[in-house]
Amino acid sequence: MLSRHADPIAAIATAPGRGAVGIVRVSSPQDLSPLILAVCGKPLRPREATYLPFRDAAGVAIDQGLALHFPAPHSYTGEHVLELQAHGGAVVMQLLLARVIEAGAGVRLAEPGEFTQRAFLNGKLDLAQAEAVADLIDASTEAAARSASRALGGALSHEVGALRDQLIQLRMLVEATLDFPEEEIDFLEKADAFGRLDRLTAQLQAVQARTRQGALLRDGLKVVLAGQPNVGKSSLLNALAGAELAIVTPIPGTTRDKVSQTIQIEGVPLHITDTAGLRDETADEVERIGVSRSWDAIADADVVLFLHDLGRVGQPDYEAEDERIRARLAGVDANRIVQVFNKTDLGAAPAGEIALSLKTGNGLEALRRRLLQTAGWQAVPEGLFIARERHVQALARTAEHLALARAIAEQRDAALDLLAEELRLAHDALGEITGAFSADELLGVIFSSFCIGK
Numbered sequence: 001m002l003s004r005h006a007d008p009i010a011a012i013a014t015a016p017g018r019g020a021v022g023i024v025r026v027s028s029p030q031d032l033s034p035l036i037l038a039v040c041g042k043p044l045r046p047r048e049a050t051y052l053p054f055r056d057a058a059g060v061a062i063d064q065g066l067a068l069h070f071p072a073p074h075s076y077t078g079e080h081v082l083e084l085q086a087h088g089g090a091v092v093m094q095l096l097l098a099r100v101i102e103a104g105a106g107v108r109l110a111e112p113g114e115f116t117q118r119a120f121l122n123g124k125l126d127l128a129q130a131e132a133v134a135d136l137i138d139a140s141t142e143a144a145a146r147s148a149s150r151a152l153g154g155a156l157s158h159e160v161g162a163l164r165d166q167l168i169q170l171r172m173l174v175e176a177t178l179d180f181p182e183e184e185i186d187f188l189e190k191a192d193a194f195g196r197l198d199r200l201t202a203q204l205q206a207v208q209a210r211t212r213q214g215a216l217l218r219d220g221l222k223v224v225l226a227g228q229p230n231v232g233k234s235s236l237l238n239a240l241a242g243a244e245l246a247i248v249t250p251i252p253g254t255t256r257d258k259v260s261q262t263i264q265i266e267g268v269p270l271h272i273t274d275t276a277g278l279r280d281e282t283a284d285e286v287e288r289i290g291v292s293r294s295w296d297a298i299a300d301a302d303v304v305l306f307l308h309d310l311g312r313v314g315q316p317d318y319e320a321e322d323e324r325i326r327a328r329l330a331g332v333d334a335n336r337i338v339q340v341f342n343k344t345d346l347g348a349a350p351a352g353e354i355a356l357s358l359k360t361g362n363g364l365e366a367l368r369r370r371l372l373q374t375a376g377w378q379a380v381p382e383g384l385f386i387a388r389e390r391h392v393q394a395l396a397r398t399a400e401h402l403a404l405a406r407a408i409a410e411q412r413d414a415a416l417d418l419l420a421e422e423l424r425l426a427h428d429a430l431g432e433i434t435g436a437f438s439a440d441e442l443l444g445v446i447f448s449s450f451c452i453g454k
């Protein structure tokens, strides 16, 4: 893909199918005047919508619509861009797309994300903003859309930029000092280099916290409902989803395979999976496979809700089975397991535990809050921007290098060249977020996940 940046590209920019208006878009490093003359019949005034017929090779009008010419560099991609805004029928769009590929010298179909990739390569957007374009398009909740819009506006980029500016100052100080080895430490102390490093670390931690929230908003949380047969797992899925998704019956072993649904609480997506009730002894082959899948889902979960049936708590068979499950759950990080006692209409829950009756709906709200808390969600923060796991990881690596730098600085005969190196690595890690330092491979992965025409 990267070797083909000189090609003119074209795509249908609007959603496939039937629509009131559809847009075919062309972007090219070369002047688009010949293509415009061929299809629109006359030159277009820059950035001004002109109503005219779009003509095929024989001069016959394919459609009448609005043509828009954005001469470089003042366009979305930073290249020359032509938009044909036509009636949004699937066939009209295909004909216009075929027409611009035929009439424009060297024009080829754009790959997914290629327009936005060009915007990135031409400096119109940084990498975090380009990712926000895709996240805005994919947003499924208002909170996600508003946060993606803030990231597109540069919210994350600005925070990263502020950290980077301070890091650059610190690096300059340290590298300047390398030239005067006799007085290094004194010099750095006078310049408050270590105070700067500490303040930078504190600011980085604040950005990390906001970025984690943004990533949670984008990716959500995998929640698995687990427990013995008949404890109310399917009832809980249905209650959280507000729909009858999974079959609820008094027969133990009703759910035999995973049932999943994404819900949202305060805009945070929760991917909830109901599993087959866990029991060791079952003669049913299908149920046995279901139970094995339940354990796979549990291993893959961010949060496991371990349900108990208050109608049966205390009964020896029931307790023995719960004990077996508990033993097997020992391999799962305890912070990821939430005990939930269901059927409070049948018995009292142990003090301090999450208690619920799916029959009456009691306790459901408290459980929702607890889920958000376990996820690390802190209310709806002002100015939240959407983010990705990639950003969280890059910030974590930045923090690691700053911590190493601090540790080196604390040593008596601090090796300033090592300190300088850690600061450089911190700088590189930070730069990955906005794409200042990014491998082509990474860019390929990011842009290929865009929809076509973007």
Ligand SMILES: Nc1nc2c(c(=O)[nH]1)N(C=O)[C@@H](CNc1ccc(C(=O)N[C@@H](CCC(=O)O)C(=O)O)cc1)CN2
Residues within 6 Å of the ligand: 023, 070, 073, 074, 075, 076, 083, 124
């Ligand atoms: N018809 C249409 N609508 C669209 C887009 C598009 O490409 N076409 N967009 C595509 O995603 C988004 C808007 N993004 C855009 C970003 C920059 C420029 C642009 O012309 N930038 C120039 C001038 C800026 C200015 O005048 O302030 C530039 O950056 O120099 C256009 C669209 C959403 N709506």
Ligand SMILES: Nc1nc2c(ncn2[C@@H]2O[C@H](COP(=O)(O)OP(=O)(O)OP(=O)(O)O)[C@@H](O)[C@H]2O)c(=O)[nH]1
Residues within 6 Å of the ligand: 228, 229, 230, 231, 232, 233, 234, 235, 236, 247, 248, 249, 250, 251, 252, 253, 254, 255, 256, 275, 276, 277, 278, 342, 343, 344, 345, 346, 356, 357, 358, 359, 360
């Ligand atoms: N009394 C009472 N019954 C409940 C409550 N919650 C669920 N039930 C009943 O318990 C039975 C089992 O509920 P399910 O939701 O199917 O349980 P499950 O854990 O998914 O069961 P399996 O599919 O066997 O794993 C059904 O008859 C429900 O109506 C509750 O809070 N109180």
Ligand SMILES: [K+]
Residues within 6 Å of the ligand: 233, 234, 235, 246, 247, 248, 249, 254, 255
């Ligand atoms: K069930």
